[in-house]
Amino acid sequence: MGQFADRGMDFKKRMESEAYHFLREDKRLGNRIILLGLGGSYAYGTYHESSDVDFRGITLNLPSDLLGLSSFEQFEDRETDTVIYAFNKMVRLLLDCNPNTCEILGLDEEQYLIKTELGQELLDNRGLFLSKRAVRSFGGYAGAQLRRLQNASARDSLPQTEREKHILNSVRNALEDFELRYSSFDKGSIHLYIDKAENQDLETEIFVDAQYKHLPLRDYENMWSAMHNVIKDYDKAGKRNRKKDDDHLNKHAMHLIRLFMMAIDILEKGEIRTNRKDDLELLMKIRNGGFQKEDRTFSGEFYDLLADYEGRMEKASRESCLPDNPDMEKVEAFVERVNRIALDM
Known part of the structure; x- marks a missing residue:
């Protein structure tokens, strides 16, 4: 993995270890994760020998979140410093240009550990969320x-x-x-x-x-x-x-x-x-x-x-040529399309 492989740090292998079993076993994660990447100093490139490894990601909401009575905003595992945001919450934070969530959409290619077609589509549409x-x-x-x-x-x-x-x-x-x-x-x-x-x-x-x-x-x-x-x-x-x-x-x-x-x-x-x-x-x-x-x-x-x-x-x-606020019609059309796909999974 480029600069990381030089230090013997195989993040994908780390992700597949037992410590990260929740990525595969939790019903809200698994194949519903559309993006997972590095966070913190490894994301910024400012890591050193004692730096913690953080993972940050996005997962699709369950049908019960979208049509039923359940609600979900984010998954956290403190032992591994992993935070995975629900798609709908991620959108709300991105609309405010929240720095912690914007970072997830600005990683280098090699810094993504999971990236599905929907994840790539979100990356391709990140400009929808950028504003003053x-x-x-x-x-x-x-x-x-x-x-x-x-x-x-x-x-x-x-x-x-x-x-x-x-x-x-x-x-x-x-x-x-x-x-x-x-x-x-x-x-x-x-x-x-x-x-x-x-x-x-x-x-x-x-x-x-x-x-x-x-x-x-x-x-x-x-x-x-x-x-x-x-x-x-x-x-x-x-x-x-x-x-x-x-x-x-x-x-x-x-x-x-x-x-x-x-x-x-x-x-x-x-x-x-x-x-x-x-x-x-x-x-x-x-x-x-x-x-x-x-x-x-x-x-x-x-x-x-x-x-x-x-x-x-x-x-x-x-x-700046950016708008004062995002174009909500375009954002809503994109979010609706993604959530319709989430309902069928």
Whole structure:
């Protein structure tokens, strides 16, 4: 398999092993899988000796999903890092130019392990899903990566009172999706603010005033988890494996730039390029710590690079020939055709 065979990595043989028995035995998978390929660092070309192997794919919905009462969105096997999306869910994510799913349609030929006729047809029609929505979706994912870098810097280098302000901003950013989802929220309110600490170990700390009525428990749990994860991440300061943590930071920095690269390709060329083999020198320099300083922050050169890619994406967005939104009539005709075939399988 080209560059992978050189390292003795036979992914098709791996896929046929007992660890991946579910690919053959699960009723939702088997011959209903139309695409299966590499994910993560092996998909991007940024793998190293200790990289995990991820598989990502698409499977047809069952007739009971399409005509009956069953529902299915995706299959996950955590032991093998395998995620396989239901076709209908995949379409919804592609319509928003979701980066994680766009990647599946942008692999090199040798990176696909399963590709049926319908899988090839989906690849041939991937242009149906590309639009200027990529600016928002890829930009949102890139923003999340940037916040991780900023958060790490704040954890380790800012005074406690400044760290608390940074945590507050991070929590607000983490809740951004929740607030957008409930823009006309009439079930209560939440107010976050900093005041003199009640905790004797702190000078200041974040307080919350919250009042809700008839709020779905799952929505509350999602909101609470978002805040809890940010606080927990900051509280790990001084308790982490430095080398492992630096590795994660550099990985976030690399993915930040990679996301901009992919978005620019979509906007400028109307194509999805997941394998960044032509950009590996730069990406691996970032991945290997080439832009990280001794204090664990990133150099001005890295932020200049980031600003350049942000500017290029803005320019590509203005000049792109892509539509603002996909042509839904064409998308619906394609989806209906595929699902009619799925009903007969």
